[in-house]
Amino acid sequence: MHTDGPRTRTNRLEGRKGPRVKKMSSESMIEKKKPACSHHSSRKRERVLAVGTMLLIMAAWAVGFTLEHADTEPYLYQAMPGADRIEKTPQGSYAAYGTDQLIGYISVGEGNGYGGPMNVAVATDLDGKITGLAVIRHRETPEWFKRVQESDYFSCFIGKKFSDPFVLGDDIDGISGATYTSRAVARASLEGSRFVAENNLDLPVPARKPAQVAFGPPEGVLLLLFALGFLGRRKSFRHKKKVRWLSMLTGMIILGFMYTNPLTLSLVNKMLLGFWPDWHTHLYWYVLLGGILFCLVSSGKNPYCEWFCPFGAAQECLGTIGGAKAHAVPRYKFVLMWLQRGLALAAILIAMVYRNPGISSYEIFGTLFDLKGSILQFFLLGLVVLASLFVRRPWCRYLCPIKPIESLIRFLRKWVKSNGSAKIQFP
Structure with a gap:
């Protein structure tokens, strides 16, 4: 009796524990299945939304292309106000008459500005x-x-x-902060005047000089910062924190305050609309977009945003002063995420319909670095500056339109990779 007692109690305890273990394992299996199902439905929903977003952008592009139309005639009279009558010539230009006497010609020249092609009516005398x-x-x-x-x-x-050079800084003074726009007007004026001289006035037009690559300090600094950002994200890279701060300050000072060349939604819209400028004069933008796309596609990382975005660096500097932290807002995380995505999508759709990359841009980069903008932009900038003292990168986290685009590219990359691996595993 004495020896059987403990053995019986042990058996009873083992009997009690047995079903509990089985019950817990079955419950844990059920719990594991739920997230898998939820993850699958969430992934499917994200894929549908990604495809729907791209189709919506394509539809807006088609609508804008169909509706695009500009009545040229009023601008011809604006360029040549002394004309009583304007007629189109067989060469494609316009002949202007005053009291039935030929007084000059008008040609439409084209130059590539910050947002895309710019068409200018250029009036010339005889x-x-x-x-x-x-x-x-x-x-x-x-x-x-x-x-x-x-x-x-x-x-x-x-x-x-x-026959004049029409070169900014040479015989033409550009507008500070609007270099690309100034250059586009100059280019269009030169093209228009050359066309009339060659085709209507039969004047000896000098041969054009071959296009020269505009490679200067901004392009050189940009390449260096991309190299630092790409290499600095590696785990084996030493002094990561110090190099990142050096990279951010360089981007803020040179790309921000000195040249005001940050990545904007206008540039993305410009490329989506097909307004690809001449790489000789716009090498900076090709390096910027090409570098970001290469890093995102090859590694899924974007060194620009975290390592040398001028506006992001300015926010981090303010955050260092105020002791900003990455405050989590789980209750509003979903709402804020879709607000950011919705604003970016709406801005892109408006740009596609109106075929103007910058018409819907709501970024405040130029307001900070050039101290020029509307009252609303300065008000928004003040809110972001104040919030940056307490919240880490508030603009980047909740308002920047580049983040949703980056997330979409990452998602598509992951989707393509998963489909590729699935085909390899299950032929």
Whole structure:
């Protein structure tokens, strides 16, 4: 009896524990199945949304392309106000008459601005001198183009001939902060005057100089920062924190305050619309977009945003002063994420429909680095600056339109890789 007692109790305890172990294992199996099912449905939903987003952008592009139309005639009279009658010539230019006497010709030249192609009506007299200009169509950010309009920039072309160089900083003074727009007007004016001189006035037009690659400090610094960002993300890289701060400060000072060349939604819209500029004069943008796409596709990482985005660096500097932290807001995480995605998608769709990359841009980079913008932009900048003292990178986390685009590229990359691996595993 004495020896059987403990053995009986042990058997009873083992009997009690047995079903419990089985019950816990079955429950754990059920719990494991639920997340797998939930993850599968979530992944399927994300794929549907990704495809739907791309189809929506394509539809908006098609609508914008169909509706695009500009009546050229009013701009011709604006360029040549002394004309009573304007007729199109067989060469493709326009002949302007005053009291039934030929007074000059008008040609439409094209230059590539910050937002895309710019068409300018260029009026010339019978000696080949420019007498007037009128912008027919442009894709510049309204605020930036207004800056050019309010200046006397257009007047510096009056009296110039097709044989002049039309080079910014040489015989033409550009507009500070609107270099690409200034360069586009100059290019369009030169093209228009050369066309009339060669095709209508039979004047000897000098051969064009071969295009030169515009490689300067911004392009060199950008390549260096990409190299640092790409190598610095490796686990074996030493002094990562110090090098990252050096990279951020360099990007903020040189790419931000000195040249004001951050990555913007306008640039993405420009490429989606097919407004690919000449790489000789826009090498910086090709390096910037090409570098980001290469890093995202090859490694799934984007060194630009974390390592040398000028506006992101400015927020981190403010956060260091105020002791900002990455505050988690799980209750509103879903709402904030879709608000950010919704704003970015709406801005892209508007740009596609109106075929103007910068018309819907809501970024405040230029407001900070050039200290120019609307009252609303300065108000938003003030809120972001204040929030950056307490929250780590609030603009990047909750408002930046580049983040949803980056997430979409990452998702598509992962989707393609998963399909590829599935085909290999299950032929």
